[in-house]
Amino acid sequence: MQRKYPNLCKPIKIGNVNFRNRMFSAPMGGTDITADCTIGRASTAFYELRAKGGAASVTVSECVVHPETEGSHMYHLDLQTVGSLSSFTYTADAIRRHGAIASVELSHSGQYAGTYLTDKNKKHGLAQWGPSALVRPDGLEVKELTxxxxxxxxxxxxxxxGLAKRAGFEMIMIHGGHGWLINQFLSPYFNHRTDKYGGPLENRVRFAQAVLDSVRDSVGLGFPIEFRMSGSELFEGGYDLAEGIEIAKLLESRVDLLHVSAGxxxxGFSVTHPSMFLPHGSNVYLAAEIKKHVSVPVATVGGLNDPAMMEEIIxxxxxxxxxxxxxxxxxxxxPRKVMSNRDEDIVKCLRCFxxxxxxAVTSTRRCTVNPLIGRxxxxxxxxxxxxxxxxxxxxxxPGGLEAAITAAKxxxxxxxxxxSDQLGGILKGEQAIPFKYEMYELGVTLGKLAEDAGVEIRLNTLVTKEYLEKENVDALIIAVGSxxxxxxxxxxxxDNVIVVNDYYLEKDKVSDQVVVLGxxxxxxxxxxxxxxxxxxxxxxxxxxxxxxxxxxRHRPILxxxxxxxxxxxxxxxxxxxVTxxxxxxxxxxxxxxxxxxTSVICALGQRARRNVVEDLIDCAPYVAQIGDCVKPSTITTAVYQGYHAALDI
Structure with missing residues (x-):
């Protein structure tokens, strides 16, 4: 077949391993990490889903290599803990059986040990170690590693x-970016040592080189090693892109893939994980520049979700x-949709965090637009x-559309x-705000998926008791919103007041002096x-x-x-x-x-349409209420409830 995105779909060989396309699933931390720091069954299923979806590689994150100096509640892999090796083996198998290459990210947080603890107070009982002794901004003492x-x-x-390879993983990622221990050694901001690990760059890079040599000795030649680095730390006192290039050059002989991230x-959380306020692909320039100076393959990451943009990158x-x-x-x-030329069916990430x-809040995962995630x-x-x-x-x-798609399937x-005359509900209002446009697109995409699933869509149709009596339905899902x-x-x-939901219809009325009420x-x-x-x-x-x-996550950025x-x-x-x-x-x-x-935007919240719900509550043998008509909440809630209401029919 003729691929719409031939470069993105093209296989690649890294080390001695063949990858089915150029779309990799970047590291994402699991959720049900056991008390012994093994991989729980829910996390195995979490990673497996990306493999089933067509990603070429799926990376399990993060495996702490040295718990003695890094007490975070993340994965450990050893032979002493009952269930440790087997949990990694089952996870690698779950990924590999769908054609994806299983990778695991080896990590050490250094002076930021405890970052991912649910109980943040426990950080105070940990020993934080780094390249140099210091006191963190939160008052925690950091000891210098001997x-x-x-x-x-x-x-x-x-x-x-070596244990990861034994468990069936076919690639290793070394986390050398984002402020974790290896990055702390690379960074002139954190590394003030005067021995062979500090000072000039050739010394600061020595720890990373030693780590990569240790890994290579364990896994052997041809086994792919991916090194994740920040192309630039992007803050004053840290290393810049010019030094990032030099770091890459000093490491490339020891790695098979350079994974260039940022910050x-x-x-710079919102830079490392680009927020909705940044352009898509805002960090690609770092990888692009580093690629000019190295001979090994280079990966880029950060807020990418458009196949056309990714095709152009490759x-x-x-x-x-x-x-x-x-x-x-x-x-x-x-990835499967890209490979089969169904990119119009992709439900895009909203970058809502x-x-x-x-x-961080519940030690689970959810996704606003995908009700399967974490469950x-x-x-x-x-x-x-x-x-x-x-x-x-x-x-x-969004809730009604998700329910309709699921019921039709x-x-x-x-x-x-x-x-109204358009699908999308409250999402229609987001089309006038560029950094929220993907929320508007969500309604459009779900509408297309509903039509493709065979849903009969009737616009400009108000549902009443009389209407339902005439239709004589077996099941009614009420998703009338707020x-x-x-x-x-x-x-x-x-006349000078615009309700925020209607801004997209009346934006030309807004003057240059605006009060947002709410x-x-x-x-x-x-x-x-x-x-x-x-x-x-x-x-x-x-x-x-x-x-x-x-x-x-979103609030501090906002x-x-x-x-x-x-x-x-x-x-x-x-x-x-209002005057x-x-x-x-x-x-x-x-x-x-x-x-x-001289203009006022009214953004004082939403109210559930309970009067509509109460009129319809007895109009079918099975009735479900979902989303904002229950109580004003989020897209996440509406989509999740819509999906499960349809499964219950």
Missing amino acids: EELISDIVTAYGKCA TYQR ATGKADVVEMARALLADHEL TCMAER ELDGVEIVPSSRSCKVLVAGGG RGHKVILCEK EPLVPPIPGLNG GGQAGCEAAVHLAQEGKTVHLVEMRTELAPDANI LKEIENYKIHVHTEYKGLS DEGVVCANAAGEEQLVPG
């Missing part, structure tokens, strides 16, 4: 690599391999129903009714967008803090954007009235203040 301990750690990398977790020689993490959570079948926030053991196949039912879904938002006759909360504030219905996540993101357009923006919030409804764009923030301000000059508010002291602006 040469004897360095030698022990180097040996441990080799032992762990550090501690000083075709123009910027990199030999593209690696994805979040994109393959959003759609684990992305739900996946990372969930791991793979519950079943990843949609099993046809023993009896075909007539199903009506009321509401064409089970063999049911599905009708989806949407009262409506904007517009309190009876004088002037809030004026500092939740939606209001904050609208404020950032308006500031990006060069408008003067005032953000008014009744509570003491902004965006409390944003997840713990607040930083508000700071960077110099948005005028007014917390503990209660809106009293042509702005919003009259009461401050924390009860004093009236005019917040100036």
